[in-house]
Amino acid sequence: MALNSVKETGVLIVGAGPTGLALACDLARRGVDALVVEQSEALFPGSRGKGLQPRTMEVLDDLGVVDAVLAAGGKAPVGMVWQDGARQGEHEMFERPGPTETAPYGEPWLLPQWRTQQILHTRLTELGGGVAFGTALTGIAQDPDGVTAELSTGTVRAAYAVAADGGRSTVRRTLGIAMTGETVDPAPMLVADVRIPALDRLNWHVFPGDGSGHLAVCPLPGTDDFQVVGQFADGEPDISPAGVRELIAARTHLTADDVTDVRWSSDFRPRAAMADRFRDGRVFLAGDAAHVHSPAGGQGLNTSVQDAYNLGWKLGQVLRHGAPESLLDSYEQEREPVAAEMLGLSTRIHRGEQRRGAATMQLGLGYRGGPLSVGGAGALEAGDRAPDGPLPDGRRLFDLFRGPHFTLLAVGTDAELPPLDGELVHVHGIDAYEPYGKGVFLVRPDGYVGWAGEDATGLTGYLERVSRC
Template identity: 70%
Template sequence: MTSLNSVKESGAVDVLVVGAGPTGLALALDLTRRGVRALVLERADALFPGSRGKGLQPRTLEVLDDLGVLGAVLADSANAPMGRIWQDGRPVGEHDMLGDADIDGPTDTEPHRRARLIPQWRTQEILFARLTGIGGRVAFGVELTGLDQDAGGVDAHLADGSTLRAAYLVAADGGRSTVRKALGIEMTGQGGATVAPDPMLVADLRLRPGALDRDHWHVFPGADGAFAAICPLPGTDDYQLIARTEDLDVPAVVAALTHLSARDVAEVRWASDFRPRAAMAERFRAGRVLLAGDAAHVHSPAGGQGLNTSVQDAYNLGWKLGQVLRHGAPPALVDSYEQERMPVAAQMLGLSTRIHRGEEERGEAGRQLGLGYRGGPLSEGSAGALEAGDRAPDGPLPDGSRLFDLFRGPHFTLLAVGTDAELPPVDAEFVRTRRIDGYEPYGKGIFLVRPDGYVGWAGEEPTGLARYLARFAGTALRRPAEPGTGGPSRA
């Protein structure tokens, strides 16, 4: 944890991140590893204690790999168990809850194929430990009450009467975002602002030993739309309860909607109520203030898209702020955050809403491996099997490492695949260059892979590459070598 007084004394903040949920922590972690001085402000006195967002999709697992926390996540997570359907106290069938039980294991291009279950509080603990381990800063018990901004930065006004100034401020403070309200940005409904009118209860609880097995995700459909599901949470002795009910008495809800009794609930560790909504902010940026995660889009929990879309917001934004603040890229680069992420958020909101209403099954789209930025403001060209904006596939390298090992870190990767085309000599610390023999998922060509793992530029020849790279720094490329004095840059 960080003393707010020490921050005030040093005055050294580049980016203020409001909210220490998965979005804010992932963003601060990405910024910190880039050498950007980030500070997370969290109104609560500690990290969020509940399991709410418990599913991590395959694309998010790739993001967490790059951020250096995948090992800890895999150690404390598990594949989703098969759903067991109950009626009148008897199991009557089974159901694949995430629609991925029949998916094969890892492939060369996709090292993660199935979602993993892990309680949100544990994901946050892992991100927090990594962030603080590399010198990142989180200040708890600090409430933002308002803000002002000018052409040079943002002044954040705090509840204790003090003010902090930063070059940028990012709202990661949830669906009821104080920052978004201070900016006057409205939320608009996607597929109907209220996904379903019925109130829902979510809780973490412990059951009497033997009350339910931990090998299944237990589902209890009832009459007139009544519903409860009790899922074991990996790495804990807890279960998560989700129920359609107005009652907030967890033991009573368990007794009413399942064959268990109230006495089978040994402990209620956390509980919250909500109404499923789908809404998106009218814009994700106002000057030097940006919205990310639930502050920008609110999802139904169905389909497990909310936390995942939010962490990927942070992953998209972090490298762009880093290029502006550390490498002299034009501030207009930050505009591409809204341009790229708003369509993705709208797509995922629509998906989670349709899943909640039973109009669509969970499937490939929910794994988010097919998301990309084709046609976006930073996508230019095509070559071989890929088009700019596509996710850059993983794959084996001759030395036993993998492409994702090559991509891991806060840099761009200039990848020449199956071609002898001469590459411009790159004189930028944020670009690494590598040649490899032909690899079918890429085909033949030159690919500039962005720090977030998407192809930014692609071509059969490097024409236009220098101009493209110059968008990301004050001076990205040195002059081409004189004939006979230099050659292709190699890792």
Template identity: 75%
Template sequence: MELNSVKETDVLIVGAGPSGLTLACDLARRGVRAHVVEQAASLFPGSRGKGIQPRTREVLDDLGVGGAVREHGGAAPVGMTWKDGERQGAYDMFRRAGPTEAEPYGEPWMMPQWRTQEILLARLRELGGDVLFSAALTGLSQDGGGVTARLTTGEVRAAYLVGADGGRSTVRRALGITMTGETVDPSPTLVADVRIAEAALDRVDWHIFLGEAGLLTLCPLPGTADFQLVARFEDGTPDTTPEGVRALVAARTHLSEDDVTEVRWSSDFRPRAALADRFREGRAFLVGDAAHVHSPAGGQGLNTSVQDAYNLGWKLGQVLLHGAPAALLETYEQERLPVAAEMLGLSTRIHRGEQERGTAAQQLGLGYREGPLASGRAGLLEAGDRAPDGPTGEGGRLFDAFRGPHFTLLAVGTDAPLPAYTGELLRTLRTEGAEAYGKGLFLVRPDGYVGWAGEDTSGLAEYAGRLGLDLNSA
């Protein structure tokens, strides 16, 4: 976009973090015009949100980057405690499970945040989109037809605006949306990406150093030569300079300053939990850290953020391109705000040692049963549940059939007639062997949740019409 020009688009996304890039990819594959701006000159450089939960892996697979996530990530290492330069023993802080028919991703996966963003940006470019860097939002106004955003590079006129610009969100402040929160831990924490001499420390374990000087951990980051360093301080302001990081390692571990061959990125923060009072104001929405800020404990922040975008993307697509009523967009906050509140509570309890990481942290059990788009039940599932994986009966997987921006009407173990729909928005599939479903008909939303369920198609057409899906077109 040329300086001082005015650009028109369907959706303006402010922020090129994980949530902004996820939303941009989802909109691009639907054919929605989206313009992404980022005030920084490049993508975020640090490893900060390194944990990829199983549900998020399913989302990324649907967006077409599952192979890249497998290639560049790896399983979370087992913890190894140290004291006075001696190994004290290993312990595993995660629930690990092998893949099952219904849940193909069971174990925690790790990939530095900067790599996740690189993968999503590459996918966005494959889909014909891109990010305008060094473009900061300076103001916005709304009317009945759209949003006008003022940027340092010019103006953008969009039907909708999405603030994906982090915990200090300019969009949130411009909308007058407040955040309610608490300090999870008043003690400051330093986080850094460092490189350690190969002979000084192995990359097999997640190293946890205990001692009077304070806690320090070094976690090898898969697909890189880096370790993520995390150190908690009782008070004061951590020294985030390379010299300060090296001195910290020498003070709290058996390693020397010279063993830290490079400090690639560093920052400090005080763990906080906060939730925006609402996720929408008119034609503007908040996703990710702009809507909720988590303690890093439990690895919920990035994952919840990605899933915000995944929930909003298909709804924007249906309203903008397929005639769905604008009321569909109201369901974004109705579905996601309770989930964000639940995950904030989980992160805080894990941080304070009140709860261990477990199945809840994997986010596979999250759903929208009580939400405005849940209708009916059949077999083993209720509308609002995550749609499990399973065999198609033709040598394939249900997740392969779900992949893409369409809805899927799934008939499991029943010969109930299906609508004679011939459009691109809906695919139909019959299978006998998807055990996690039981028997019935299931309309799977584009974001992988069961929207409607029943023993026959009674009520299906009316429900689908609320989503901009006309089942009478044949």
């Protein structure tokens, strides 16, 4: 995508990782003009964030890519512990509750990050969007009416900008926003994508090590690759192909020659840190630009995609549906506590203080008590995730929610409803359903109950806060 010397857009998204691409897809389906710029010449090539949690799968369902995700990925294999070249026995890496009527995605789904980004990029193209690769941000300034960004290819003027450019965010540093946090583990780590035909793909292979650090080798579904993660109790990782081969040979029963290809490698030190604020005027921080996690528990990419999902509909309401700009204040108010909670969870899992389980699946997260959560009825309170469920015609509640609109559910009640904008709010009546009980529920575009009541009293006032209604 070529840029003119000056370009105008609704939203400038800096970074074409999972966060930026998910946000761009959400904005595109809302009819919001957005420009994604990426400093690299191509999408990220590695597997780093390989686990998609059930709540993120629901987001991807709504964005129209879950079928591609399911086709390309797979369930995580059972762990196998090795010692002195011998198998010591299998163990589950995390709990697998399985799908339920209210939550159709019952366990994490493995998909290398490069494939997730590829799928989102394809979806963005289908929606008429794209990415300006090889385009670096060199400066950013804002005024009461918009943002002016200096790029390596020209100048862009946007109503808003979103920093989705990772843990070393250029946007965040340019704005002078600090990151506050801690080192989770002083030992550096290596992550690499390799091919090892001599190793079976039936297990997630774990080599505890002898004090030099552990090593894990996980088959990546839909590919011939394994992701290797190694800890270094002493010294620094050598991420060269020869160094990766030597590491595997030193800590496993495999030889260096068994590693036929090293396709990508990187190193990092596990940290838990969060930006001091997620918004600076007309610029928002999302994903790793706002919070960086230990990879333990698979929370980083998932929390990041959900940042985008929270912000996308709000930008859409302001730019396309006349919502007051104050609606955008709720992004930081809602996402900052969630990010802090997930940072703590990742750190506890990394340190062995908590096992991967229901909390890591993120289905229990919500916005109760938040600025956009009003009321309660039946079994739900405003701010709760809206559960899935079957409908008499063979569809599911998630089918009703899918799309950029709000959904008003009258559950087990014939309460009188006010006239509403049919494009903005889709109205459905269903029989009483235990996960909801009875009442009137306004489900936000991101799948959370925004407003709830025994009848529609107060609904119109709530909608005025989030739209032109």
